[in-house]
Amino acid sequence: MATQIHPSAQIDPGATLGEDVRIGAFTVIDAGVEIGDGTWIGPHCSVTGITRIGRDNRITGHAAIGGDPQDKKYHGEYTTLEIGDRNTIREFCTINRGTGDGGGVTRIGDDNWLLAYVHIAHDCLIGNSCVFSNNATLAGHVVVEDHVILSGFAGVHQFCRIGAHAFIGMGAFVNGDVPPFLMVAQEKYARARGINSEGLKRRGFDATRIAAIKRAYRALYMADAKLDDAKSELAEIASGSDDVRAFLDFIERGERPLLR
Template identity: 65%
Template sequence: MIHPTAQIDPSAVIGDNVSIGAYSVIGADVQIGDGTVVGPHAVIEGPTRIGRDNRISQFASLGGAPQDKKFAGEHTELIIGDRNLIREFVTINRGTGDGGGATRLGNDNWVLAYVHIAHDCQIGNNTVFSNYSALAGHVEIGDWVVMAGFSGAHQFCKIGAHAFIGMGCLVGSDVPPFVTMANDQRGRPRGINSEGLKRRGFDAPRISAIKRAYRTLYMAGLSLADAREQLTEQANGSEDVRAMLEFLDRSERALAR
């Protein structure tokens, strides 16, 4: 299942039932888990660890050195989980020594054509990166986030679980869970991701609690401190509101408001 024109470093560890297409290059210190398919003309540099049952399309470039002037060749890595779809011309770089040392992509993510994921990004599970979306270094992406086409995130931003970043929207601040960012190039909060939550099985009371929290944070005219105080009360009856509060506690950049 390995094409004779593929170049595989002797130190690479290839699992069972792995397929590697024509002219692909698998470098030193690369591990590829069982059942993974690598298309033709892909390049995977190490150190990189890839889990099971991933689908890596032609011309993808994974595990390349970080695009960071401070990088001096220190040992860093790319870690990819299971069942991810990585399409054509995707680039995912390794981490940096002073940024945690690893770029991570979780499980069951869709990373579509021409997406760029920079050094030290930490990405959860079940996310969607639409065509031409991009992350600068050190960005954190929660589970179930959707990045629409041509969207992007500035370095060190955090985007909470179930958020939706609209087409062409550039995020320069932390985006709380469940929030939709859209409408202009720099992006503004435009409600919650109601449709996405319904598709994932959130019932009406859960969605209502999230909407109430959004109104408190964005529409009540409150300072962030006062909004946080009200959210603390609302969190007593809602795990989702507690998740929003925990995100606010972790936020180190300005909050998208």
């Protein structure tokens, strides 16, 4: 099919559109925007700045994609937003480009669902197959690995990391790194409440893998051990489990305090 652009849409001649792209009414596309084949952008959207969008994405009405970073230190440097393939971006989502001194790029992988009013700030790096429910919000420089679920109204502090397969409960305010596989719920601040066992089962983790992850969780969160002692026990468990090795490697790379 040929590209279809509503007569009321404003497409800058400097934008690059692939095959079978559809642009809805009153949507604005800036120069420097690249949109891949088969992507659909609904009405009243804005796609601005140096923004590259891959194939077969679905962006619903009133989304603001590629805007300037909300950072007082930004003064017009060349920065980008990169969005992969087959993502769904729903109503009123806002996704900002990177900052000049923060890496220069905000990046979103493939097959993610970003539901209504999700905000992804500057320099965030999002993996693949994540689900961000309504009003989930990431501050700047957040890293989210693959298969993470953020429930509604969850908020993540700048520079935090969330490991693969983690589940963040409704309204949780995350102010520390969340290791892979965990399920987090809100009290005063987010705290670990067990591993995300149901999500792991759905993704094909067998009983042996899940049991090793549970041992790692108990060592870190339930043994009342100092962090260095807990990491020593994790290293022993990791000798027989690639998942626990990933768990321990995630902890070792952290710059913010561990959510514990």
